[in-house]
Amino acid sequence: MAPDGTGNGKSLAYQGRKASRAKSEHRRRLILEAALRIVVREGVRGIRHRAVAKEADVPLAATTYYFKDIQELIVDTFTLYTEKALGVVNRFADQFYLPLKEMSVSHLKALTSGENVSEEELDKVLDYLVTQLANYVKEQTGNERDMLIAEQAFRYEAIVNDRIRELALMHRKALSDKIEEFMQLVSSPTPREDAEMLMGLFHSIEYSVLLVGSDNADFDHIRRTLKRYLALIIPDLLRQRKS
Template sequence: MGVTDNVALANGKLLQYQGRKASRVKSEQRRRLILEAALRIIISEGVRGIRHRAVAKEAGVPLAATTYYFKDIDELIIDTFTLYTEKALMVVNDFTEQFYQPFLQGISSSDLRTRDGANKIVSSLAFQLRGYIENQTGVERDMLIVEQAFRYEAVLNERVRELALMHRQALYSKAVEFLQLVNSDSPEQDADILLAMIQALEYGTLLSAQPDYDHIEQTLKRYLQLLVRDFISA
């Protein structure tokens, strides 16, 4: 997907790039190269490593190109995190389409009313969420590192904070939707817990030299069992 000036999110909001608009395909490609280079610098050096000269060198473009598209470092940082958000939500949407929606379509209220049915659902979902975390901390590890930088920068930078809140709301909405479908009586609160737990498990995995995904799956399973146990009547 090429960089566009406005990217629609699932909740109808728009991700808006702040830098100079690209009017031609070649121009758009160059701006994309610059933003991809800035992401790589965040991964290796953190946000403070983003400088016009460093980004231009990493992107293989003239220094004048970075100052043409981005009037200052703040604008470059904002658009870099906008690109990150676009990429991160694409991963979540792919997970939703491949695992989450098909899984939900197979759930019936009666499944949640029996112990065997509920345990089967819990085991299946815990396994799928484990796969998601494995992907995030493996294939998407670099993007997860950017996410950690994103959160810290959001505390310091009001414009990044607005972007982070938009990103979180998109994830939160998906979590609430799922929890409503499994009959949670407090879907908003349970969504907060679920997102916090996944983020904590991802962060712990980043710190570990040998991640224990079996433990992660059992942790997820434990939470989901607590979530559905009130629905079980037998």
């Protein structure tokens, strides 16, 4: 069992044979890490007992010992993915949501005050938020690139596999909750809907960067896109507070 990172009390549960010793658990983890690497390179259909055993550098009997069939191995591979992805969600909160609380009072005023807000002050807020979001995208498509590729496979499997669908919904809710917290922080009258739109924008941008590669991505264009989205929302929030 592993904490899901959402704070809702749910836990991730692996289906395969439980390891009773630390050495045994280490080998089981090696097998799942190897299977996840195969997903990144070849997709889910690349997961086979023999291929995973070779990738993990363990005897073939080890994979069949811990996982009774391919389906169980696939589900536990995506359970490991979910565990890792929830860690990314928490880092997102650390890098983006929490620093927002530490912004200067004058900057936060542009988000929380219905009084006269200068274009310069609003632009400072937008630039700060855009920088944080763009840095998150760059991190995801750079250092976390393999996780994003696994996520593409994860989405398809979630459609056709009930157990993986549960994992996908858990991960999606964790990310949605964090973004919704941000929307509440900036006093959005519709935080859930605004969070949904920002998640959709994230997914679109990340997929576009995966297609061309992080080194070839136009991050200036990405920043302009993010700023356009936020510029549409924040003035609307200010008007809501005045009314």
